[in-house]
Amino acid sequence: PLVSMKEMLETAKANSYGVGQFNLNNLEFTQAILQAAEEEQSPVILGVSEGAARYMGGFHTVVAMVESLMAEYETTVPVAIHLDHGSSFEKCVEAMYAGFTSVMIDGSHHPLEENIALTKKVVDVAHSLGISVEAELGRIGGQEDDLIVDDAEAAYAIPAECDQLIRETNVDCFAPALGSVHGPYKGEPNLGFDRMEEVSNLTDVPLVLHGGTGIPTHDIKKAISFGTAKINVNTENQITSVKRVREVLNENPDMIDPRKYLGPAREAIKETVIGKMREFGSSGKA
């Protein structure tokens, strides 16, 4: 069933595992992720950026696609459709009315008080509809769709500010930017675990780790031990699927039927997602 992230993440946090947010880019991504979740009996969060929603035909199209695939697959595991890095109150409301069960309001580029006011406004509407909300403080480096943060701008969240935002807004989960990056890392990631521990000591709210691609398993485990219950992955599925497309097309230069190269790409995404669900510990937890 389609659900919000609230219960999913509270259960994950209480039982020390993480739920993956896997981003949708097209039909094949959606199929692969839903199939992986059902096979693994894992809860799952489908992340949809504004850019990806635009590409797929808008929020309503995404919801209709997800709902009809879930009916077709007879999905039994909990699934959330989540707006990733929502850029404004209006976009969040638009997603909610289209049927999203969860939204992120990314006010991280605003000063603290403005971020709090904006997040609170989104929470008020969302909670009246049973929809969960994620907020962010600090700045995650790298690029995801329209969101570009260069190295100089990337900033670590301040624990006291995190605590203030969480208490004043009543968000359901919270992403403190602590050195994670969208897209591939340059070298080993250097996550601010001291601050993550401080934040997790200040709040009961499940934490979110963005930029999940390229984070080694020992760091994933450490993040989970410090209250992380949601881990976002997009780039890794893009890398494994395009690699498979290249292989197939190199071996078959005359191939023209998209089903023949996108089918194997879909398999590659499914294998990657299954690997992540096992690594995060969400397999068998639905």
Ligand code: G3H
């Ligand atoms: O919001 C989405 C994620 O943070 C994805 O990060 O593309 O580096 O895996 P990633």
Ligand code: ZN
């Ligand atoms: Zn992100």
